[in-house]
Amino acid sequence: xxxxxxxxxxxxxxxxxxxxxxGPWTLDEDNLxxxxxxxxxxxxxxxxxxxxxxxxxxxxxxxRWLNYLKPDVKHGNLTPQEQLLILELHSxxxxxxxxxxxxxxxxxxxxxxNYWRTKVQKQAxxxxxxxxxxxxxxxxxxxxxPRLLEKMEHSTxxxxxxxxxxxxxxxxxxxxxxxPQDKDIIMESSISSSSICSSxxxxxxxxxxxxxxxxxxxxxxVDNNSxxxxxxNHSNTQELRSSDVSTLEFQAAEIDWMxxxxxxxxxxxxxxLWHFKK
DNA sequence: AAGCGCCTCAACCGCTGGTAT
DNA sequence: CATACCAGCGGTTGAGGCGCT
Numbered sequence: 316x317x318x319x320x321x322x323x324x325x326x327x328x329x330x331x332x333x334x335x336x337x338g339p340w341t342l343d344e345d346n347l348x349x350x351x352x353x354x355x356x357x358x359x360x361x362x363x364x365x366x367x368x369x370x371x372x373x374x375x376x377x378x379r380w381l382n383y384l385k386p387d388v389k390h391g392n393l394t395p396q397e398q399l400l401i402l403e404l405h406s407x408x409x410x411x412x413x414x415x416x417x418x419x420x421x422x423x424x425x426x427x428x429n430y431w432r433t434k435v436q437k438q439a440x441x442x443x444x445x446x447x448x449x450x451x452x453x454x455x456x457x458x459x460x461p462r463l464l465e466k467m468e469h470s471t472x473x474x475x476x477x478x479x480x481x482x483x484x485x486x487x488x489x490x491x492x493x494x495p496q497d498k499d500i501i502m503e504s505s506i507s508s509s510s511i512c513s514s515x516x517x518x519x520x521x522x523x524x525x526x527x528x529x530x531x532x533x534x535x536x537v538d539n540n541s542x543x544x545x546x547x548n549h550s551n552t553q554e555l556r557s558s559d560v561s562t563l564e565f566q567a568a569e570i571d572w573m574x575x576x577x578x579x580x581x582x583x584x585x586x587x588l589w590h591f592k593k
Numbered sequence: 594a595a596g597c598g599c600c601t602c603a604a605c606c607g608c609t610g611g612t613a614t
Numbered sequence: 615c616a617t618a619c620c621a622g623c624g625g626t627t628g629a630g631g632c633g634c635t
Contacts, residue, residue, distance in 0.1 A: 339603070339629085361620065377621075378604065413623060428624075429602050437600090 336370045340379055344369060348376055349384055357385075382423045389421030393430060399463055401427055402435070406452050 336344075351367040357380060360373030369376060382388065393401070397419050404415045410431075412424035419427065435455075439446035442454060 337605075359620085372605095373620080374606090374622090375604075381622095382603075410624065424623075425603075432625095433601060 334370050335372060337375075340383075344371070345379070345384055348380060352380060352384075378425075382425050387421050388423060393422070393426075395463055397422065398430075399460070401430065402455055402460065402463075405431065405435075406455075 340348075347367060347369055351363065351369075355363070355366075357363075360377040362373075364371055364373040364376045367376070371379075400418060401415060404418060408414055410428075412428045412431075416422050416424040416427050436446045438459070439451050442451070444451040444454060
């Protein structure tokens with residue numbers, strides 16, 4: 316629990332600030348917030364905070380609602396599809412977490428940001444590469460994504476592939492596929508919520524830089540539908556020449572790094588992806 | 594069982610841009 | 615136009631959980 320308090324801008328705020336609660340939310344506070352928003356709707360967070368009786372800032376209420384309490388917030392591990400989408404969108408947009416989150420229904424910017432910092436950047440550290448560098452993007456494409464795609468195949472054909480509740484999962488997969496929220500993305504034909512599309516689409520995409528034998532097929536299945544993984548950002552990819560990356564370096568790092576056999580978990584970690592043996 | 598270190602993620606902070614007055 | 619207020623964003627923190635020794 317933090318003890319320091321931010322200096323507030325007015326005398327009135329300072330008076331109120333004495334009573335403000337910080338730190339983890341209690342069940343009672345959650346219930347109070349849910350009840351208030353159910354009755355009055357969300358928004359106008361500062362007045363909400365005052366009117367609801369919560370001894371929290373408007374900011375804190377907003378964050379708690381949007382990141383945790385809101386009914387359509389999806390809890391649980393990110394699916395392979397979501398991870399793939401995050402990788403691509405981050406390579407395109409950088410740390411625009413809220414923008415990325417808009418493409419992943421039910422996921423929050425905070426969750427995606429945490430995922431990136433704890434999982435993806437961890438791998439960058441292992442490889443001693445700046446996670447914002449082209450080299451790292453290339454490393455992901457060469458070594459991680461093929462495995463991600465393979466894991467997607469494995470996990471989506473397995474009956475126990477999801478760690479999220481089926482109802483939520485189905486609802487979100489439907490959103491994921493059929494309700495793109497940003498026209499720009501579709502127009503730009505980079506990977507997007509529409510990039511996981513029906514297998515009726517005959518334009519199967521070849522992953523750039525994928526070793527020929529690393530992937531039998533780019534198609535995978537969600538629920539009863541078959542999907543293809545489509546384009547990664549061609550323009551970005553074309554900026555990178557194979558010679559920009561020392562393949563041997565990464566392979567060496569990979570071999571050095573490997574120590575465990577891949578476990579057949581329903582959820583798999585970044586480490587497992589890297590460790591996944593061809 | 595205890596101590597330690599690492600990891601995760603909920604929550605906080607500072608800042609920015611938009612809007613109201 | 616200037617100022618105040620607010621919502622939202624991205625970066626950072628630290629409590630608690632977990633695994634290892």
